[in-house]
Amino acid sequence: MTNHKPDLQLDHTVHYVNDLEQPKALFQKHGITVFHGGSHKLWGTHNAxxxxxxxxxxxxxxxxxxxxxxxxxxxxxxxxxxxxxPENEALTRIAIRTENLDATAESLRESGLDVSPIKEGKRTDSEGKLIEWRMLTIDGGFQGLLYPFFIEWKDAGPDRLAALQKKGLTTHPAGEIALQKAVFEAANPEESVDHWHDLFGIEKISPVELKLGGKKLLFQKGSAGTLIELHFHTDNPDLAGTVITLGSGRYVFTDG
Structure with a gap:
């Protein structure tokens, strides 16, 4: 997958927490909408x-x-x-959205990775609507850095966005907020960037940075082997300069 894949997008990030009310309270205190998503009945988990x-x-x-x-x-x-x-409320990895999960799976298997079968995912939201997707995961990582996983949604992006907007779920009391950058800790940042670029087809923009659907992925030296920090742009002067820390994850808000 050495060619740049323009359809790939940063879909979401995963942070494990002991109590879903904790992130809701932490973020809502700063005017950021966090809501209960639903239950994964076949997996024993639920989310916000x-x-x-x-x-x-x-x-x-x-x-x-x-x-x-x-x-x-x-x-x-x-x-x-x-x-x-319960020991480590960890911010861990990203999910990459693709419009062709079957082709992605085939390419990753050809690269020799330990790729899961494509799984059907579903949960019921608070209004009883069934949300469906397909996903695949990759066991292990590169030099200790966890691999991302890949997701393909049943509903088209514009339809999903319109539904979220209609419910007011993309609106925040603090105003417009945009995710700009995800920061990872890796044993060797430059080698990790080259590996993800070659393997997944993510655009390389510097020796330690990738660009995924307009959002930067920065790799810095460290031992965590995970996603550690997310950076957001805000025009709200009260929110700018705020850092929300939850477990091992940091959420940084700037006006830059």
């Missing part, structure tokens, strides 16, 4: 979400430990909640 256009934050918590430990349909992202929680 914060949308910035179609890109969103996903906070995942264990809803049923019995189901999570013995899921009828195992899922790496859901099961990882048991790895981190």
């Amino acid at each position: 979400l914060a949308y910035f256009g179609l890109t969103y934050l996903e906070f995942i918590s264990v809803e049923s430990r019995d189901v999570a430990e013995n899921p009828p349909e195992p899922n790496l992202i859901a099961q990882s909640a048991l790895t981190y929680l």
Whole structure:
């Protein structure tokens, strides 16, 4: 996948938390809308979400430990909640949105990665509407840096965005907020950038930066091996300069 793939987008980020009310309270205090998303009944988890256009934050918590430990349909992202929680409320990895998951899966398998079968995902939102998607995960990582996972939504992007806007879920009391940059800690940032560029076809813009659908992915030296920080642009002077820390994750808001 060495060619730049323009259809790839940063879909969402995953942060494991013990109590979904905690991120809701932390973010809403600063005028950022976080709402209960729904339950993953086959995985034993549930989530809370914060949308910035179609890109969103996903906070995942264990809803049923019995189901999570013995899921009828195992899922790496859901099961990882048991790895981190309760000790480490970790901001971990990104999901990349694609319009052709089958082609992505074939290409990744040809690269020799440990790729999961494509799984059907679904949850019921607070209004009882069924939300459906397809996804694949990649076990392991590169030099300790976790791989992203890939997702394809059943509904087209414009339709999903219109539905979210109609419900007011992309509107924040603090005003317009846009996700600009995701920061990862890697043992060797430059090698990680080259690896993700070659493997996934993400545009390389500097020795330590990639660009995914208009959003930057910055790799810095460190031992975490995960996503550690997200940067947002805001025009709200009260929000600019704010840093929200939750577990191992940081959410930075600037007017730059």
